[in-house]
Amino acid sequence: MIPNKRMTNTNQDIRAMILEGGSLRGIATELGVTEWSVRREKQAMMDEGRIDRGADRKAMRAETALAKLQEGVLDALKILGKKLPKGKRRSGRLATEKPVAVLHVSDLHLNELISTPSNTFDFEVASKRLQLMAMKARAYCKPMGVEKIVVAFGGDLMNSDRRIDEITNAATNRSRAMVLSAWLLQQMLMDLRQYFFIDCFAITGNEGRAKQELSFADPGVTDSYDASIYYMLQHMMEQTPDKGLRFHELQGNEAIFQVHQETFLMLHGHQVNMADQRKVQAIMGKKSAMNGTRITHILAGHIHSALVSDYASRSSSLSGGNTYSEEALGFCSKASQNLHIVFNQTARAGTAGLDGIKLDLQNVDHVEGYPIVEILAQHHARGSDKAAQAAINQPRRLVVVI
Numbered sequence: 001m002i003p004n005k006r007m008t009n010t011n012q013d014i015r016a017m018i019l020e021g022g023s024l025r026g027i028a029t030e031l032g033v034t035e036w037s038v039r040r041e042k043q044a045m046m047d048e049g050r051i052d053r054g055a056d057r058k059a060m061r062a063e064t065a066l067a068k069l070q071e072g073v074l075d076a077l078k079i080l081g082k083k084l085p086k087g088k089r090r091s092g093r094l095a096t097e098k099p100v101a102v103l104h105v106s107d108l109h110l111n112e113l114i115s116t117p118s119n120t121f122d123f124e125v126a127s128k129r130l131q132l133m134a135m136k137a138r139a140y141c142k143p144m145g146v147e148k149i150v151v152a153f154g155g156d157l158m159n160s161d162r163r164i165d166e167i168t169n170a171a172t173n174r175s176r177a178m179v180l181s182a183w184l185l186q187q188m189l190m191d192l193r194q195y196f197f198i199d200c201f202a203i204t205g206n207e208g209r210a211k212q213e214l215s216f217a218d219p220g221v222t223d224s225y226d227a228s229i230y231y232m233l234q235h236m237m238e239q240t241p242d243k244g245l246r247f248h249e250l251q252g253n254e255a256i257f258q259v260h261q262e263t264f265l266m267l268h269g270h271q272v273n274m275a276d277q278r279k280v281q282a283i284m285g286k287k288s289a290m291n292g293t294r295i296t297h298i299l300a301g302h303i304h305s306a307l308v309s310d311y312a313s314r315s316s317s318l319s320g321g322n323t324y325s326e327e328a329l330g331f332c333s334k335a336s337q338n339l340h341i342v343f344n345q346t347a348r349a350g351t352a353g354l355d356g357i358k359l360d361l362q363n364v365d366h367v368e369g370y371p372i373v374e375i376l377a378q379h380h381a382r383g384s385d386k387a388a389q390a391a392i393n394q395p396r397r398l399v400v401v402i
Helices: 009-019 024-031 035-081 123-141 164-168 174-193 225-237 277-291 323-328 374-378 384-390
Strands: 100-105 114-116 119-121 148-153 197-202 245-247 254-259 262-267 297-300 312-314 336-343 353-360
Touching: 009 024, 009 035, 024 035, 100 123, 119 123, 123 174, 123 336, 123 353, 148 174, 148 254, 174 197, 174 225, 197 225, 197 254, 225 245, 254 277, 262 277, 277 297, 297 336, 312 336
Parallel strands: 100 148, 148 197, 197 245, 262 297, 297 312
Antiparallel strands: 100 336, 114 119, 254 262, 336 353
């Protein structure tokens, strides 16, 4: 029953006698009130009961939906557990004086379907772009003598489904999408692990959040698909003990880590205008003061536009441009991610510094891609061809007038 602070003693007596099974006329006579007053109070009790039952049903539906989501994830993980490949891993002693690479992996937007005149994206394209990223990272790192790669997950690993256009342009349901995303990222890590030692850091993004509201406190921020995918990825990789692969604790809005003489602050990017040098410097100064360590470089994403500069770099996205960015925002975008190579200033003269490289991932026509789990992909996982059938922005047919 919902408490009613304005309820009089008489009304309380009426309710008590109704609960005891008294008749409307008998209650009215005993309390000296009209029968209509007793009937009205009984109706109010019934209405309040319906509200209570409705709230209970809503809570039960939410709990059931969550249970089904968890069951879907567990079922999919069982499938993956039987399909984990066993590849070689870099072993031996890590030469700590050697250069270290930072691969900034941000705004993957896995589970999104894109079909525009300039871009196509689905899980199959994502698998190819992730593999191309690992190939290019290896091509840059090996000649430089890199032995360790820091993989920095910058948020928005999976596409949001809070808006109607996001729901209609999703490849599959959330539970399958999270597992398939973790599977693809695992392939990428295992690919790199053959040649390098690996450390992983992660934060959450704005689109990866599970709820409508955008939070900036850790408990709310980590209620996110980004967090779920990172935890699943960590769990899958830790099934086989590997001292050369470390997962650091996922943070909410920001992560700070040091590589040789460089101290990186990783943000998703919705908190700062990376194109404004003064604002970048202000954040670096603020965070340096708060954390007692000098921030030397900021990593961010969010805008889906690559930027590499002296003190701040912005990664683009794996998905590339979609109808919203191209039509609503008038903003063109290409798929790319950033790679940074940090040289140890104590190694030898002339080698200290930080090199920033944009890895162009748009064209994957000749890339095989990581294997997609057939059982996950064939059920409910649509491809970009399905997106093209419903796309608003179809290629325009050229009409020759004269």
